[in-house]
Amino acid sequence: MGALTADIISQFRALVANRIGEARYRTWFGESASFRQHPGGVEIAVPNNFVGNWIASNYMNDLVASAHKPLTSIAT
Secondary structure: OOHHHHHHHHHHHHHHHHHHOHHHHHHHOOOOOEEEEEOOEEEEEOOOHHHHHHHHHHHHHHHHHHHOOOOOOOOO
16 A cells, blocks of 8 residues: 555544544444545445444445545645
8 A cells, every 4th residue: 555545544544533433433443444545435344244234334424424525645
């Protein structure tokens, strides 16, 4: 993962955590979720179907709203 992509993913994670709260973010995403940016959006991989279904049912609106926020990185 390039530095620019890592920075964008880091910003996206922070936006999601701010929207849903740090404790909820740690519980449902924490270190076990991986995020990958691609031209169509952001892909989130989670450890199992239960977690994926919970996130989809409870946080999809927050994820979509966070994905639509402008994410900026300074390229050097």
